[in-house]
Ligand SMILES: NC(=O)C1=CN([C@@H]2O[C@H](COP(=O)(O)OP(=O)(O)OC[C@H]3O[C@@H](n4cnc5c(N)ncnc54)[C@H](O)[C@@H]3O)[C@@H](O)[C@H]2O)[C@@H](O)CC1
């Protein structure tokens with residue numbers, strides 16, 4: 626699963642070959658989502674996380690290694706912790722600029738509304754991974770002229786994600802206990818979460834950051850190897866599946882750790898989103914050990 630998408634740095638690497646993630650998320654209403662996404666990206670092993678959104682102070686308090694300045698980026702994360710109904714025109718212009726920049730973009734939560742607007746009638750594919758939960762996917766499908774009904778079973782969710790990916794020309798990561806990833810060419814992968822303690826506020830923000838880091842890393846290494854950092858749908862699908870796996874296993878590891886590996890065998894405990902971010906290095910180590 627992690628073969629080709631994760632990489633143990635060696636003596637030839639620097640922070641740019643390891644991937645720079647640009648995170649433009651959060652708002653006055655939801656600064657925590659920015660902290661969670663930046664933490665998810667940093668803990669997945671990004672070479673650098675740049676943060677360009679409005680929650681700078683909160684982000685730097687939690688993660689002082691974050692670079693809060695514009696500069697080179699290999700993949701973006703946008704939308705987490707934002708509400709399109711209160712977005713300013715200037716902010717919409719900023720998001721449109723990121724989306725039209727040609728780099729991979731993880732599009733979450735409050736930026737999802739821009740995807741059908743920009744992709745309707747557009748030719749080819751865009752290097753974007755949209756990360757809706759069930760209700761956000763229904764909204765996205767309504768805006769794209771597709772049936773918004775939430776499917777009753779996994780087969781229906783796979784068909785729905787595949788259809789959405791083809792219609793919009795983007796990769797779709799449909800969140801839930803089973804995360805379904807589909808790309809515009811028709812390939813789809815399902816990643817089952819090993820724990821449902823993940824169903825708590827903010828874990829999706831951590832996933833978006835984790836996915837940004839995996840994607841930036843793949844783009845950075847591809848750029849060094851081939852001179853082009855472009856990632857097609859199949860590569861973006863592999864990044865998304867890897868991030869879903871890392872996120873799920875980080876959640877399970879955090880849950881087991883917080884249960885204290887109790888002598889009576891109690892295997893798991895509630896987790897918070899930041900616990901998931903903090904356990905991501907363990908999941909990366911486990912995935913790399915399996916390559
Ligand atoms: N600490 C923070 O700052 C956090 C900020 N968050 C942000 O809060 C904003 C609103 O997020 P919401 O997800 O509540 O927004 P939505 O407006 O999409 O969700 C609201 C409604 O959607 C339904 N819904 C939510 N998740 C669902 C699911 N998985 N399946 C089916 N229906 C579902 C529920 O009925 C809920 O009342 C987003 O921008 C998000 O990024 C959240 O991520 C939580 C943590």
Ligand SMILES: Nc1ncnc2c1ncn2[C@@H]1O[C@H](COP(=O)(O)OP(=O)(O)O)[C@@H](O)[C@H]1O
Pocket residue numbers: 758800801802803804818820821822823824825826827828829830831832872
């Ligand atoms: N029942 C569940 N079992 C396992 N994982 C779940 C379950 N429900 C949600 N998740 C995962 O938790 C995360 C929730 O993300 P999201 O709905 O965006 O929440 P938030 O916006 O609060 O971060 C996703 O990664 C999703 O796949």
